[in-house]
Amino acid sequence: MLARVLTSDFELTALGRKIVKAFTGIYALAIVFMCFVPQNYLPQVKAFSTPGIVQIGRLYLLPVPFNSFVNARNVNSLADYFWILLQNAANIFLLFPLVLGFLFLYQKWRSYQKALLYSFYLSLTIECTQLILDLLIDAQRVFEIDDLWTNTLGGLLAYCCYRWLRVTYVARNEID
Numbered sequence: 001m002l003a004r005v006l007t008s009d010f011e012l013t014a015l016g017r018k019i020v021k022a023f024t025g026i027y028a029l030a031i032v033f034m035c036f037v038p039q040n041y042l043p044q045v046k047a048f049s050t051p052g053i054v055q056i057g058r059l060y061l062l063p064v065p066f067n068s069f070v071n072a073r074n075v076n077s078l079a080d081y082f083w084i085l086l087q088n089a090a091n092i093f094l095l096f097p098l099v100l101g102f103l104f105l106y107q108k109w110r111s112y113q114k115a116l117l118y119s120f121y122l123s124l125t126i127e128c129t130q131l132i133l134d135l136l137i138d139a140q141r142v143f144e145i146d147d148l149w150t151n152t153l154g155g156l157l158a159y160c161c162y163r164w165l166r167v168t169y170v171a172r173n174e175i176d
Helices: 014-036 078-094 096-105 112-137 145-175
Strands: 054-056 059-062 142-144
Touching: 014 078, 014 096, 014 112, 059 112, 078 096, 078 145, 096 112, 096 145, 112 142, 112 145, 142 145
Parallel strands: 059 142
Antiparallel strands: 054 059
């Protein structure tokens, strides 16, 4: 089955490219939904406000690095703190599938430095677009400094996963 989507040197076949492009495109649309739909249109899973948010007019900012730890004392319960940590974990994995797809599709992404840089740029684009949406339609999205590093870390983890998969796959094909 893998031979239909991957060559022996871990490059995508024509069918593999179509499949990965489709899934990457679908996931990119999911990111658009998750990151750009106004907050009041989404179901609220937490009934509290994350501490440290600063509002300037219609803009919402969380400018404190490592806010989950810096403002932990301002969280009312362990359950609320769990939700904040869960949100950080989700942000680590937000860009993971997208970057993994790009690593399979585009050779220029296949270095540690490029994956790190492009992941950071993607994250910065998301955060800045959220600010623009707040200015235009009051989407109540939050520009978070922590999202920049957690999303970038997710991209770096995708790169490490891609490298591990590649090394494992190529080694297995050399043995066969």
